[in-house]
């Protein structure tokens with residue numbers, strides 16, 4: 662099992678379509694859609710609670726979410 666907070670999803674906002682699949686995929690409801698002008702994109706809230714399960718990244722049909730070591734984690738880069 663992934664240790665809490667060692668990896669976090671990074672959302673490529675330029676490529677995010679705002680479809681919301683990742684929002685529905687997060688078991689902890691940590692993602693939501695934010696409006697920016699005429700566009701919507703996904704955003705991670707409460708990163709401290711993210712388990713790094715990567716369900717959101719797996720679910721994104723456009724490969725927009727990648728998992729990265731969290732700042733301050735003990736995971737080697």
Ligand code: SF4
Pocket residue numbers: 669670686687688689690691692705710711712713714715716717718
């Ligand atoms: S990695 Fe898991 S817990 Fe974190 S935002 Fe994605 S689905 Fe939610």
Ligand code: SF4
Pocket residue numbers: 672676677678679680681682683684702703720721722723724725726
């Ligand atoms: S599933 Fe992908 S494209 Fe859709 S809102 Fe989430 S990050 Fe954006």
